[in-house]
Amino acid sequence: MRRPFLSFGLVALAVSVGSAQQAGGPPKSEVASVRPVQAVTVELEFGRFTISVSDSWTAQVFHIVDQLAHWDESSHLAYRRWARTSLGLDAEDRQLLQKHAEMRRVRGWGNGFEQAFLVEHSIEVAAARAVDQKLLSADEAASEQTILLHFAPKLIALRDQHRPQIEAFKEQLLAERQRLSPWFDKLVKFSETKAAVKVPVFLVTNTEDSSGGGGADGGRIVVEVPAPGPMGILFHESLHALLEPHLDEIKAAGEAAGIRWENLNEGIVYAMSPGLTDNPAEVDALAEQLVRFLARGTPASDNYAETFMIAIVIRPMLRASIDAGETFTLFLPKAVAKWRSFMPR
Numbered sequence: 001m002r003r004p005f006l007s008f009g010l011v012a013l014a015v016s017v018g019s020a021q022q023a024g025g026p027p028k029s030e031v032a033s034v035r036p037v038q039a040v041t042v043e044l045e046f047g048r049f050t051i052s053v054s055d056s057w058t059a060q061v062f063h064i065v066d067q068l069a070h071w072d073e074s075s076h077l078a079y080r081r082w083a084r085t086s087l088g089l090d091a092e093d094r095q096l097l098q099k100h101a102e103m104r105r106v107r108g109w110g111n112g113f114e115q116a117f118l119v120e121h122s123i124e125v126a127a128a129r130a131v132d133q134k135l136l137s138a139d140e141a142a143s144e145q146t147i148l149l150h151f152a153p154k155l156i157a158l159r160d161q162h163r164p165q166i167e168a169f170k171e172q173l174l175a176e177r178q179r180l181s182p183w184f185d186k187l188v189k190f191s192e193t194k195a196a197v198k199v200p201v202f203l204v205t206n207t208e209d210s211s212g213g214g215g216a217d218g219g220r221i222v223v224e225v226p227a228p229g230p231m232g233i234l235f236h237e238s239l240h241a242l243l244e245p246h247l248d249e250i251k252a253a254g255e256a257a258g259i260r261w262e263n264l265n266e267g268i269v270y271a272m273s274p275g276l277t278d279n280p281a282e283v284d285a286l287a288e289q290l291v292r293f294l295a296r297g298t299p300a301s302d303n304y305a306e307t308f309m310i311a312i313v314i315r316p317m318l319r320a321s322i323d324a325g326e327t328f329t330l331f332l333p334k335a336v337a338k339w340r341s342f343m344p345r
Contacts, residue, residue: 042173046184050198051221051238053173055166058126059202060159061152062117063222068151071101072109073303076224082207087154096147103140112136113144114218118202123148155205162205165226169203172231180235187272191242192327199241201234216240229274236273243269246328257336258343259310263303267310268318268335275315276322286312310339 042053067079068089083089089097104113116130117123127145130136136144201221206212212227216237223233243250247265254261274285290308298305314335321331 042170044173046181047188048193048196049184049188049238049242050196051201051234052198053170053201053203053234054120055170055203056118056120057152057159058121058123058148059118059222060204061123061148061155062113063202063204063224064155064158065097065100065148065151066104066113069097069101069104071104076206076211076213078206078208078211082158086158086207092150093154096150099143100147103143109215110218112140112218114220116141117144117148118200118218118220118222123152158207159205162226166203166205169225169230176231183235183277184238186322186325187239187242189325190322190328190331191239191246192329193242193245197241199238201237203230216244219244232274232277235277236269239269239272240265243328246332249329249332253332253336257340259336259339260303260306263307263310264336264339266307267314267339268332270307270311271315271318272322275311276319286315309342313342314338 044051044053064079067076068083069075070077070080087093107113112130112135115133116135117126119126119129121129123145127136127141130141131138199219199221201223203225204222206224206226209226210228212224212230212233214221214223214233214237216222219241221234221237221241223230223237227233243265250265250268251261253259254264270286278285286308290305290312293302293305293308294300300306300309317334317338318331321334
């Protein structure tokens with residue numbers, strides 16, 4: 001789960017409102033303050049690719065706890081910075097976060113927990129369905145339910161503080177309905193997407209305005225709001241979803257070329273967004289972020305640094321391929337060959 005640095009708009013073609021949802025499960029006295037009255041789903045349709053955008057409370061609690069547990073190097077550290085000053089973690093909090101981290105490390109990204117808790121159901125219903133659908137064991141589901149119910153009341157103030165930004169982002173989706181339709185038409189063709197694909201997207205409260213991110217795991221997308229460019233994050237993670245069927249190809253190409261496949265995969269998506277979606281007259285987010293890394297002494301072998309270097313090197317080739325209407329299968333070997341020409345021999 002990487003954190004993109006970009007800003008762009010998306011096309012919104014349909015909105016539906018449903019009243020079912022959505023609570024974590026705090027004590028009954030707190031239910032009114034925790035449970036949103038209505039869940040709003042914004043559907044963004046791009047031919048065969050549709051994104052269904054939700055602000056599910058269960059998904060928000062899960063994502064924030066997941067970041068606080070810091071079980072993977074790509075966790076967004078802003079949440080831990082916020083917790084140190086605003087949450088006041090006690091011994092019980094830390095013990096529960098440790099338990100969450102232990103369970104997550106066993107399964108890794110996209111192998112049960114995302115499918116179980118990045119949903120629009122309450123925490124209790126999500127846990128029960130996870131067992132019924134064999135996403136998690138009964139022990140895992142019960143443990144995670146306990147953890148999320150413990151933290152949900154502690155996160156109410158953060159959610160309420162940034163709810164206006166999430167609402168504004170939904171409105172922006174509708175206001176910018178025509179900006180990216182041509183882009184997505186090209187990317188659907190580039191990714192060789194044949195069947196209709198619908199991906200749920202969950203908007204999650206972020207703790208900082210100055211940094212933000214997201215993820216695409218387990219067939220779900222997360223976008224943190226507020227952020228410097230939530231539209232771009234949504235676009236970036238949508239590209240991951242479109243390229244999901246090609247992961248085996250990417251892994252094989254990376255292994256054959258001696259490239260870490262995760263960095264190759266991220267480099268391709270970063271080359272698209274923000275690489276091709278930046279306004280070149282204003283910013284080059286890829287180059288600027290790489291310079292920040294190197295200026296503070298980050299080695300070129302660092303995963304993030306290598307990812308940005310790959311993206312910068314293959315970006316012109318990607319632009320040409322997309323403009324020419326080429327498919328990903330044709331682009332991948334050319335991109336790998338281009339990057340290998342820059343690798344030490």
